[in-house]
Amino acid sequence: MRDLKNKLTSNKNTKNIKSRKGKSFGYQVLGFGSGGAADQFIVASGGTVTESGDFRIHTFTSSGTFSVTAAAVDRPTAESSADYLVVGGGGGAGTGSNISAGTEGGAGGGAGGYRESPGSASGSYTVSPIAGGSAIEVTAQDYTITVGAGGAGGVQCGPFSAGFVGTIGGVSTFSSITSAGGGAGGRGVAGGGDGGSGGGAGAKNSSVGSGNVPPVSPAQGFNGSAGSCAAGGGGGGATADAGSSSDDNGGDGGAGATSSINGTPTARGGGGGGAGKTTAGCGGAGGGGNGFSNGSNGFGTGVAGTNNTGGGGGGAHSNSNSNPTAGGNGGPGVVIVRYKFQ
Numbered sequence: 001m002r003d004l005k006n007k008l009t010s011n012k013n014t015k016n017i018k019s020r021k022g023k024s025f026g027y028q029v030l031g032f033g034s035g036g037a038a039d040q041f042i043v044a045s046g047g048t049v050t051e052s053g054d055f056r057i058h059t060f061t062s063s064g065t066f067s068v069t070a071a072a073v074d075r076p077t078a079e080s081s082a083d084y085l086v087v088g089g090g091g092g093a094g095t096g097s098n099i100s101a102g103t104e105g106g107a108g109g110g111a112g113g114y115r116e117s118p119g120s121a122s123g124s125y126t127v128s129p130i131a132g133g134s135a136i137e138v139t140a141q142d143y144t145i146t147v148g149a150g151g152a153g154g155v156q157c158g159p160f161s162a163g164f165v166g167t168i169g170g171v172s173t174f175s176s177i178t179s180a181g182g183g184a185g186g187r188g189v190a191g192g193g194d195g196g197s198g199g200g201a202g203a204k205n206s207s208v209g210s211g212n213v214p215p216v217s218p219a220q221g222f223n224g225s226a227g228s229c230a231a232g233g234g235g236g237g238a239t240a241d242a243g244s245s246s247d248d249n250g251g252d253g254g255a256g257a258t259s260s261i262n263g264t265p266t267a268r269g270g271g272g273g274g275a276g277k278t279t280a281g282c283g284g285a286g287g288g289g290n291g292f293s294n295g296s297n298g299f300g301t302g303v304a305g306t307n308n309t310g311g312g313g314g315g316a317h318s319n320s321n322s323n324p325t326a327g328g329n330g331g332p333g334v335v336i337v338r339y340k341f342q
Helices: 002-009 015-036
Strands: 041-046 048-053 055-060 064-070 081-087 114-116 142-146 173-174 176-180 255-261 266-268 334-340
Touching: 041 055, 055 064, 064 176, 081 173, 081 176, 114 176, 114 255
Parallel strands: none
Antiparallel strands: 041 064, 048 055, 055 334, 064 142, 081 114, 081 334, 142 173, 173 176, 255 266
């Protein structure tokens, strides 16, 4: 302070020096008061928390709470918002029917609805081809997270049974975003159910389950496929309709979508494969379960959809004896939230 006082009150250069010092000192006070006290990023908790560079990622594999304790202040709009991936639970698959001399395969379950923001708030990662809409601006409050359960596969318990359809997957939610559960796979000779992605139809049935129900844009899923002869159709996936069944060969599940929102490229939302008398349908990339096939007298359980991918369950085949069969369960969904934290 002594040096500053001397410089401010001495010689002919005092006016210029005083002007420079005064402006510098005032700027420092102003900068401290505005930037230091107000400027901050989003602060939140909930789920399993990981980090990728300057971005924080909250992954919910079961229902919970995304708790924002502090919203962003004096940051660009993108940095006050969070990107998301919300996937519903996959649909359960159907079982075969053996009420006639022949046997009919059950169909694959549809994938859970797949909805993803475009990565505008927390870039530097690859989004899926169907990402759209906008990131969600978050405020200081609790956001209830719902992670949809996978639908149960139908169970055929004894001889001369008509088989059973699967059940629809559970809904997943974050804020205003809702992803429907996957449609149920049809039993032998019965159609598939509607959902995020549609369930396949059982053997000899062409009534496929529709995807993107209820409708959103971009679409959250695609249609299942029809059954044929002794084979069930496949369940729809996040990016494609299920593959066609033919003769005794089950339909393949529709393909899912791949995103790196959690820092690692991961495929989710694959449809379940249909059961076949000769060849079973394969589950769609992204967690769809394979159907079952074991020849004309085969019986067995379809493969479940992969956990936290929303994959549809694989269809089951059956014969006329008392051996039980079951369609594969759908895979539970997932909710992922990502934002800039520093």
